[in-house]
Amino acid sequence: MSITNLLENWSDFRHQHPSEDRPHLEYKWAMSIDLDSCTGCNACSVACYAENNLPVVGKEKFAHGHSHHWMRIERYWDNDGREFADQGAQFLPMLCQHCESAPCETVCPVGATNHTADGLNSQVYNRCVGSRYCNANCPYKVRYFNWYDYPTTDNVWPAPMEQQLNPDVTVRGKGVMEKCTFCVQRLTVAKSDARTEGRLVLDGEVQTACQQVCPTGAITFGNLVDPLAKVGKQWMQQQVDLNKDKQAKDAAEDAVKLRGYRILEELRTYPSVMYLEQLRESAI
Amino acid sequence: MYSFLRLSVLLVGLVVSAGSYAVKAAQPLTTADDLGPNVEQPFEFPHDRHAGDAADGGMEINCMYCHTYARRSIVAGIPPVQKCVGCHQNIESVREAPRIKKLFEYWDAKKAIPWKKVHDLPDFVRFNHERHIQRFVFAQGKPVQEACGYCHGDVKKMTVARRQKPLSMGWCRSCHMKDHRIDATSTKTSQGPNDCWQCHK
Amino acid sequence: MIENGFNRRNFLKVLGWGGATVALSGCGNTSVEDGREFVTSYAETADYIIPSIGTYFNSTCAQCDAGCGIMGRVREGRVLKLEGNPESPINNGKMCGLGQAGVQAHYNPDRIREPLLRNGDRGEAITWEKALELINEKVGSVNPENVAFLTGVVSGHVKALLNNYLDALGSGHHYVYEAVAPSVVRASNKKAYGVEMPRLSMDKAKVIVSFGADFLGAWVSPVHFSQQYARFRKPDNGERGVLVQVESKMTLTGANADRWLAIRPGTEGILALGLINSLAAAGLPVSEDVAAAVGEYTSDRVSKDTGVSAEHIAKLAALLKERSPSLVIAGSAAEGYAHGSQNAAAIALLNQVLGNVGQTVEAPSSVPFPQMAPSTGNSFALQSLSDDMAQDKVKVLFSYGANPVFTAPAFFKLKENLKKVPFKVVFAHYMDETAVEADLVLPLNSAMEDWATLMPEYIAEGAQLNIRQPLMEKMYPGTLGVGDILLAMLKQRRPDEYNDYEDFYSYLRSAMVSNKDALGGADKDDDTFWETALSHGVVKLVGEPVNMTGSMSAAALVVPAPFAEDATYPLHLIPAVSASMRDGRNANEPWLQESPDPLTTIVWDSWVEMHPKTAAKLGIVEGDIVEVASKSGAIKAQAYLFPGIHPDVVSVPLGYGHEAMGRYAKGVGSNAFSILDPVFDNETGELAMHETRVKVTKAGQRVIIVKDEGPAGGSQMGRRIALRIPSNKVNLSEEV
Amino acid sequence: MSTRHLLALFNDFDEAVAAIADLRAANIKGFHIDDLILKSPIEHPEVEQVLGDKPVNVQWFTLVGATMGGLLAFILVSAAQGNFFAQLKGGKPIIPLPPNFILTYEMFILGGVFITILGFLICAGLPAKRSPLYSAKVSEDQIGILVQGDESAVAAFKAIFTKHKALEIQEEAAK
């Protein structure tokens, strides 16, 4: 190790990452999910199983809370004591929020979960020792631990089921934490292709598995830095600022509201996933 | 009276030498060779004949003539038998050589040759040939054999390829931490990517 | 994209498989391993095959009958993942969870791998030659009138071959059976509009009133409707469409409605007529016969009969009047009664009164090749087959694409009737309940190994022929495609005509190529046409819009009064069709078992949904094992309390409770089909799925329900997690 | 002249102190008071009154050890963070000071303790071989006085020891 490096770049190292004066330069992957479009159909969740080699744990392990659904659909009722949930359910696709100031990153003892330059919250399975501190500190509880050794467990991938496994994604053994990666294997390929052509990844060039299947197109994913990206336009239009724990618009008492929000924003996690509130007609 | 100091001196010396060894051990094996095992292949492919220098009797064929996927895929790939035969059906001089006969046996059976992997990274590693070739061959204009040789060693002097470099993580990092010119003419440099997800799947 | 058949098959070979995915097992070997694995290589290759880069092949999904185009990602000869085919106008590149699980049908460890002949209780592996010889012999030895085919929905060239076979035999017994199908609605549509399945333009509607049509979940073509729904909710002008769902048990669509109206079961028709009445009262012009028919359905009476508040009826009527065009859809909740046809007719009348016919209810295209058009199924077909079998009219039975032993209610006594058939041939993917009863089981290729053409019942625009093609080499040499089997059987009957075709593929290709003019390939040579067709996965056909009428008479329309109370069986059973389980044919795909039911979040089991009020009355709490007993039988399942169900109703999902089929399906949950009562629709004779009356009693046990939802249930406990806002508070047109 | 060693054992600490005081006062030729070693079962800080102030240097080791420990920890941790630059943490600088100070603090203590022990061993001359003139009684309840002096002084030593009721006097020539 080089002490000179330390001394030369001291001010650099003391800079908070990322911050207002040091924004992402090329990529900042982000998502927005329109809860009014989401129908709760679970297609995204299955797509995630297919893309990311998630193990099917079976009834008994599911009962013990050992399920692996990086993308899970939550269903809330809001019937306020009325007899029926007569305004329907509120479905919420919950996945790793890829927080810009992720509580999980700082606590990992071995540095298995870090922030990438693209604003992803990375999880390196090889480095993970399984202390599960990251999960303990994750307010959204979107990290999933390999409680058993699924590659060797019967009925998870009995032959020839293992042939379906995606070779671009590691199959995780026991004792490591895992979570949504924003389909980093796809991002890497897209970035590499773009780089070969000497450009940045264009909007729509890469899709996450969940976004790709979503029948109603509720999920938008893209590069927040790219001014042409739909996701960035959405964030801008909804006046949701990445590095804020309180949005200025929330204070305004306008008749017309913007429906973009982030979950548990007040914990200062700066999530990279913006949700758009579900709408309900008041005329009926 | 101060004979006891000998022990203290010994202790301090031990600590110092252990420390300095540790610091030395921390240095990655940047250029050191770490010869891999000999890999038994279906038949010996003479890399030296194909890619070796003309002076040594080689034909100086570009690596990417056969390993054609290297510039557009994460793997360099093995040429299909088709490609070998494409040339060899016109080279009568060696047509009866045992290796060539074997080649044609596979071709006639329309079977792929079961080559064994020589440079086999662990399955959780995402090493992208395309990126490295694009950067070092196409952007920086390095000779192909030199660029490939960073990791694959001096293949043009081998018959059956054999791993020459350690291909360990520290070895990869040692190069990623260097400043590399961004193209053939520019003086601007950049380093290899450093976030975990670039290489870990 | 694809050069020719020979090459293509070559590329689809499984190659380079060897630990390519396994990492981190045990202590995780992190060191370089040389000389252990083989490199992916080919003898010959094409330019588009690049190792480690996925190649995409288009095909057609086989998980349900909607006919979505799929795009399989193939790498090193293995199909890894199914994406939607963007070129298919049905799903435009989107997929549902059910469709994606298709790979699990393909790689399923429980697939049958070779033909099996019954030997006592066991199946004995035999060769295809022997199997086909046996079929030839058996079919030849009986009167053609005694040969019957039972199939699911068939279309395309498989249907053509099947018809030709029946033709060759001289038997007309082709029973097309669908366990859950909108057959009553089809019939009533036919009556009302002159077409069975009109095109529903949800994106043009400003209000949708759906009477139990779960078009986002399991109804007709959910992926297509979901896309329309998205445009309906967020059109370019920002005028958000309003969805009102009327049903007794909340479906996925109901969960997305702006207003979900819990209606007393069976009174959907009354509400429809009541709405017409209210609309007429509000000044909507209606014809005289209509006015007469709905005259007595005053808001008060309707409210009393249906349990929907007068306020909501008034609001809904006002909404419908104000926002036009609207769209009224009749779904399974409306049709599942003895008076289902009347309900459906009343709903169709509402559409007509609102002037939606021709606006949002549009005419579909005609199909240029009627012999390939889909034969839609119904449950009446099974009933007739069952009767025929009971009367010993069936000597040789072929079954394909259906699992009647599982899906037939117990009162059908199908198992006993099947025993009367001397020779039963089942084309099967798994050893399902029907295959277990068979004398000869013929293992099928998976949809990822098979050739076929398909024509879906519901197509968004024009007409189209979907192509199903292999995405990879066959997993097992002992399986055959249904087309191949039919072709082989036809060769036995009409050797002159069919002996030229080596296999179904060559038949298909020549059939397609010879018709290329009609298939839009007039200007292409044969190879180009064929390759283009394969690479697109769909062939667009030119069809004329058929004529649709919009002037049904209300004269004969009578909707019966609500059900009387039944002291013994006080509750109505609604067998729920869930988006992933449907009629249970995909129950052996673990992704589907493990993906939580959207509404209850329950996995790996069936459940009995009931309203908390009903449960309180019966002293039932969540997790109690309850017995649901009808006149025809009883099942046990765990109780789940649910705020989206009418208190008079309990609901059990279909598709669970397999006794055979495979490791993931067997023994999971209980089969709600089995306890359905023998009640049939008055007009069509279809099984009235929602007519079963049941009583619910505690069975004593209590379990912790395995579900994703935690102890907080569906409550957010005051935290800002999933938010909701009235739609008039936002300006959608400004949104990106 | 050969040097002789003498060990006298006393039962009573006060007698031993008195003996030392006598030895000091007697000004015996060929004997320096600094060559006197007191061996006792418990610590008797009081003897410094008669033996004179002896410096204790362990604390300097402590100072050096603690400082080095803390400094090294901070530099090593910061340098590791600075050079392991893959380890970005969202919302935090690469070298965050509060955690590094915590580790500095811990290593400050660890360094202090370790080097203090080292200092103790050095200053106390441990580990060492036991001198031949040792009695197990010293670790029990008796006080031993070990003196070193010329042959000529032996008689004087003995006289003083006997006067102060020494229980036992051991004698051995130095090697």
Place this chain on the structure above:
Amino acid sequence: MEKDIREDIAWAQINKDVLKSLESPRRIYWVILLIAIAMVGVAVGCEIYQYQTGMGVANKNNSHVWSLYIATFIFWIGMSHSGTLLSAILHLMHADWRKPIYRFAEAMTTFSLMTAGLFVMVHLGRLWQVYYVMPYPNERWAWPNFQSPLVWDMFAIATYLSSSVLFLYVGMIPDLAICRDNIHAGWRKKLYTIMSLGWEGTDRQWRNFRMTYLTIACFLIPLAVSVHSIVASDFAMSNMPGWHVTSFPPYFVAGALYSGCAAIITLFIILRYVFRFEEYMTLPIMRKLVRLTFAIAMVWTYLNLIEFASVWYGHDQTAKDQLIFKATGPYAPYFWAMIFFGSILPLMLAFKRFQTHLPILFVVSILLNVGMWLERWMIISPSFAHGHYPWAWDHDQWPSLIQWGMVFGSFGWFTLLFMVFCKVFPSVSMYEVKEMVYHRSLAQKHKPAVKGDY
């Protein structure tokens, strides 16, 4: 005023009494040892099963990822603090009565730290990679994450353990010399000879010894406080409701001292009986110890109330929900048991008649520790069961027998180490008891000490 120790015990008698403990304890010693070994066997079996099968057998889940292992880890870390309290803090305060009992208290520190360390290991999903947590130069240039409180833990515990071991050892050197001088054969002789480093009790050795001992004692006090504050930071630094509490560090330290003192009382009674130490571990000392325990119990109670009050009057609804859940939810019986054992039961210790009633003290001290163990569990589990995200709540989690087996076995492991220690090393500091007797007899003679601190 009762005497802490009789001043007329002959010094030789002290040696004899203590050395006897190395040779012939009561038979119950062997019974305890055997039981301890059996308990360790249970834990080892559980760990082997868990190691091979995966963490799932412990019955934790994705929202409830920590459970008894971490709770018990904190418990043992806490237990270790009392040794430091007795040997370092009371040393600096010149509390003479600590002298007969500090040695075993310090051994307790060391061994409970060793037990705690094991819990970190069994808690890890990939135990075989545990060395990743340590900063060691490696070819990959990879370092642990120095920002993680778990790494601070690792540093703090390693420092604490090594310092405690050294402190224990250094303080034992004069006693080891006594052993060496009195035992004349066998492996013990060799062991004591080597370990006593040639100690002769010279004035120079004593002088440096005193300074060293004092210095390390000074270091140990802030170290002990920092160790448990850092363990508290594992929780306080996170954002979990119920954990994110400012008062956690002092609360943890108080809890640590509390459970440690209770454990000392338990072990005091056991050792006194097993090794016949009635002369040294006297009732007046016990009375002082009990009073100390009572005081700390009240401090702990106060800090507990502070924590509740600050949550109660704070604005954090999530934390409030969490507190209400703890007191009323499925964990309520354990929560109230913790309050009872931790705050109500120690009130007994205020009564003089109980302060020396050994059977009652024995039971009470064990119950106090049960309370303190429950406290740790009540910090861990309810927070996981009722955190920020209601969807992931989990109120039914009950640790599996594997976890209980491991917790159970840890007590055996600790007992085993402790009992072996007492048999091999003098568990009463002979030279310091002699000092104590000496100073008492001096005081008896109304003769002021010449000089020095004693």
